[in-house]
Amino acid sequence: MANLETFSGDFTKQEARHLLKRTSFGVTQDLVLEATTIGLTETIKKLFEESSPENFPLKYEPDGIERGEVNDPDVTYGNTWVNAPLYPDLPTSQERNKVFRARNRSQYAWSFLQMQNAGISIKEKLTLFWHNHFVSENQHPHREFFYMDILRKNALGNFKEITKQITLDPNMLIYLSGNENTNTAPNENYSRELLELFTLGKGAALGNGDYTNYTEQDVVQIAKVLTGWRARWIRHETPLKAYFTNGRHTKGDKILSHRFNNAIITENGAEEYKDIIDIIFQQEECSKFITRQLYKWFVNTEITEEIETNIIVPLAKIIKENNYEVSPALKILFSSDHFFESTFCMIKSPIDLIFSTTKSLGLIAPKTSVKEEYEFAYVLYLMATDLEQSIYHHPDVAGWKAYYQEPLFHKTWINSYLLPKRLEYCKSLVVGGIIIIDEKKYTIPPLVPVLEITAGITGAENPNTLISELANQLFNYSISNDQLNALKDILIPGLPDFEWTVEYTNYLGDTSNEALRISVDKKLRDLIGTMVQMSEFQIM
Known part of the structure; x- marks a missing residue:
């Protein structure tokens, strides 16, 4: 029976992963360890701690006058354009539009970096929720930033107040x-x-x-x-x-x-x-309406009569009693038995899928330069856009279909056109390679630190232990023996277990051996690249 009784089980790594996957983007093993160390109550408390970005979108494309490069005279490379003039003083509209588009790209990349770099925090997930709720679109980068800044600053706050602010947002007015x-x-x-x-x-x-x-x-x-x-x-x-x-x-x-x-x-x-x-x-319906939207976003799109009565109505009452502050109700929801029973029932959104592949596997945007970091994050934005979840550019005012269109809801993320792309992008992020989006090629470096991931697994020299623990980390539940054997055949095709044991043990004994390192790295990359293509990886 669905109810809001406080979670009565043990808060293990499995529960921590479930909570963090639903409330943030991607889950590192360090975050899981931190959550299980401090416990459920303190983890939820930390999720809702207010914080403001310590940074703003940066100019990452250096000025140039050849080959159509951008010339943004009001901002220097590596500094933010947010405080620069909104209408650059340039000779032609063509040059001005290039600046606008460059600032747009910076903003989209920066938004993905905020999701990538957040620790135990629900703020970015709620910001995206409000973005999908109060849909607005405007091509001007400053208007876009100001609109999203309203959502981000009020993400943990008051539904009524955010409605008042968004009503007068110039982006929304237009x-x-x-x-x-x-x-x-x-x-x-x-x-x-x-x-x-x-x-x-x-x-x-x-x-x-x-x-x-x-x-x-x-x-x-x-x-x-x-x-x-x-x-x-x-x-x-x-x-x-x-x-x-x-x-x-x-x-x-x-x-x-x-x-x-x-x-x-x-x-x-x-x-x-x-x-x-x-x-x-x-109106009584107002608090119920927003509660249903939050439930669909964080828990499940299926709202039965039982859930309406035992989950939605009491949570809506809490929201109304708190003058439309949503955090108190969400804290109770995330602390409930019902939340921890609602597992593996949602297909990951493209953004969730991408960060499950990057952040969960320790892949971060390269930080050798602002240009490299932002360019990589922008590619992640393009991937999500190609998978039909484009921030700032919804298909219509109702938002993404996964959260309102019955009866498919989140199943709309997967079809014969989108699924192959989802699988391709997941594997590319692990093994590297070239992807093509809108007929343009992008090179993905093999940045997932597969050797570090494996080093963190006790008993990784045993292929059964290695694969089982990777499955726990990636899927959050055990796999079958048939799946285990099929994955083992990716790691050591047709060979007995001891072949991996010998090779990996030899590598650990001589990590400076380049040939051994390359061989082990490739085997692990192929294994994990296959696992992120499995159907189990598509759900949460």
Whole structure:
């Protein structure tokens, strides 16, 4: 029976991996050890510790004047462009657009570095959750950064407050036509999505324009409430701050439908948007709606009647009682028996899959230079994009289909087109090689430290022990004897166990022997490269 009773089992490496996989991106063995050492309660406490990035996106492409290189005169190589002029003073729009695109690439790479480098922290996973919840798109790098910065700064915080801030975000005002919403020409794009996708959900249609949670009348009236807000041109001195134009605002009272008990929003000018959001958040359904979204993101997309009654409703009550702070409810969820029973029931998103291959295997972006580090992280971004999970560029305002489209949900990540790519990218990250994305070639160096991984496994000279422990680390559960033997045939094709024992023991006895090192490294790389292509690696 699904319930929120506190987890009653032992918090072992298996439970630690499950918790960290679901709440962050990739799990190193050091993080697993840290979690099991401090225990479940302290791990959850640490997950929710507030922190702010100590860095910002950097300019990683050096200036040049040949072969179409970027020339960004306002930023020096290795420094952030975030505080630079939003509209570079360059002779042509072509040169300016090159700067914008370079800053975009920097931002996407930086975002992946934040996910890669986070320790025991839920912040990046929640930031991505809010990004998929409050979908917005704008090609300008500073607008994109400012929008995502709102999400990141509020990731652990208050659902109501983040809704208020995102409503006036210039990125959102432009994306959902709030910028065009005036008293003479009301635009309902944002008011509709505010209700349907961001706060309540539509519910079943019960009549003409009447849904379970709101009516078309409410969409119209809320659009009037939100009239008058504008986003400035990018060349303005304060383009990242919305402004209110009273003359474009619809004056007078706005009356909501019976779904809101015929609530009246009295004329309140620039403060009116806060009033309507406060009224929306008084609705009982609001806390249930966001709880379901969080549950689908962290636990499972299948919400049965039992889960609705015993998990969703009590968690929603906690969120409502905490004035829409989401952390208290999530802490209870992650501490529950139910959470630790909900294993191996989600197909990894492309971003989860990529970091399962990199971070979990100790692969980090090369740090010999800012250029190398960012270029590698940008390739990870391109991989995720090619696998149909592109940050900043959702397929539509509803977000990624895996979190809303019934009945497939997360199964949409895998089809006959995407699966071969998923397998190819996983193996390439382990063994290295060339991948092709949008007809462009990218070289992946073999950066996974397979020898270090193996050195951390006690008894690795026994191929059965080695493979079994790798399976525990990569899959978080044991494999069958048939799978063990098939993998052993990758490591030592057709040879008895002692062949590996002798070779690996010889290598340990003489690590300076280059021929031995290359031979052992290749065998391990082929083995792990095969394991990350197994179906068990695709789920969590």
